Amino acid sequence: MRIMVMGGKGQLGSDCTQILEQKHNVISLDLEDIDVAIFADVEKKVADFLPEIIINCAGYTHVDNCETERELAWDVNVKGAENLAVGVQKHGGRLVHISTDYVFDGRKKIPEPYVEDDELNPLSYYGITKLEGEKLVRETTDQHIILRTAWMYGVNGHNFLKTMLKLAVKNPKNEIKVVNDQYGSPTWSHRLALQITKLIDKNCRGTYHASAEGYCSWYQLAKYFLEKMGVPHAVVPCSSAEYPTPAIRPQNSILENRRLKEMDINIMAAWQDDLDRFIAGFGDKLINEALS
Numbered sequence: 001m002r003i004m005v006m007g008g009k010g011q012l013g014s015d016c017t018q019i020l021e022q023k024h025n026v027i028s029l030d031l032e033d034i035d036v037a038i039f040a041d042v043e044k045k046v047a048d049f050l051p052e053i054i055i056n057c058a059g060y061t062h063v064d065n066c067e068t069e070r071e072l073a074w075d076v077n078v079k080g081a082e083n084l085a086v087g088v089q090k091h092g093g094r095l096v097h098i099s100t101d102y103v104f105d106g107r108k109k110i111p112e113p114y115v116e117d118d119e120l121n122p123l124s125y126y127g128i129t130k131l132e133g134e135k136l137v138r139e140t141t142d143q144h145i146i147l148r149t150a151w152m153y154g155v156n157g158h159n160f161l162k163t164m165l166k167l168a169v170k171n172p173k174n175e176i177k178v179v180n181d182q183y184g185s186p187t188w189s190h191r192l193a194l195q196i197t198k199l200i201d202k203n204c205r206g207t208y209h210a211s212a213e214g215y216c217s218w219y220q221l222a223k224y225f226l227e228k229m230g231v232p233h234a235v236v237p238c239s240s241a242e243y244p245t246p247a248i249r250p251q252n253s254i255l256e257n258r259r260l261k262e263m264d265i266n267i268m269a270a271w272q273d274d275l276d277r278f279i280a281g282f283g284d285k286l287i288n289e290a291l292s
Contacts, residue, residue: 002052009031037080043083076129078136103122106123150254179219191212204265223235229287
């Protein structure tokens with residue numbers, strides 16, 4: 001198949017490209033190649049390549065910055081999603097659009113997870129843009145997969161784990177406060193890319209949740225990761241109230257992969273197992289990057 005990956009240099013986009021190009025004709029595009037917010041750009045790329053699948057990993061994901069850089073967030077997360085959906089509707093193929101737990105308000109009692117048809121009520125502007133992007137994809141074409149995930153990490157790009165590691169290796173005695181009252185499922189981008197491949201192969205349509213099995217708090221995740229990495233650290237728990245941010249975060253970001261399980265195509269693993277695999281494969285690289 002001809003597959004076009006948007007946001008190809010990011011965590012998920014790079015993993016999707018690496019996995020899919022083994023069997024398919026893949027073109028990977030990033031900021032220097034295309035502006036998804038400009039329809040003429042999208043139209044030209046889609047018309048030239050005529051992809052059978054477009055995977056939209058492009059997104060403005062700086063959650064706090066979205067509160068002030070609203071126009072940019074809207075352009076990428078809403079207009080970009082719509083433009084790609086129009087491209088699919090006009091030229092054929094399917095759109096795999098990556099969304100987020102931030103479309104929910106996180107007010108469910110922990111550990112009750114969110115399922116695909118739960119009420120949508122974003123708390124942050126980032127969440128609002130991702131929800132609007134979802135709506136426009138659905139309105140524009142029925143040839144879509146909307147895939148909500150959460151707490152993603154990978155070997156490429158920026159993420160929470162890399163931030164924790166850099167802080168710890170630079171000054172292991174320095175106290176690092178991490179919130180202990182927000183819960184989610186740390187999800188490896190490589191695993192998610194494998195799940196996307198499964199959805200494509202099974203010719204799926206509609207909205208799905210795909211995050212790791214199990215859950216933890218950000219504090220529990222930081223502790224587990226740094227201890228498994230063998231890195232001295234001084235991570236201490238704090239409340240969300242003690243660590244205010246411009247954007248409101250959901251307290252409960254736990255997603256249930258209900259539809260994947262109903263279709264017997266769920267390959268998402270326990271978060272600890274995937275994190276162990278991630279560390280085994282990339283631990284040295286992560287340390288070297290943190291020290292640079």
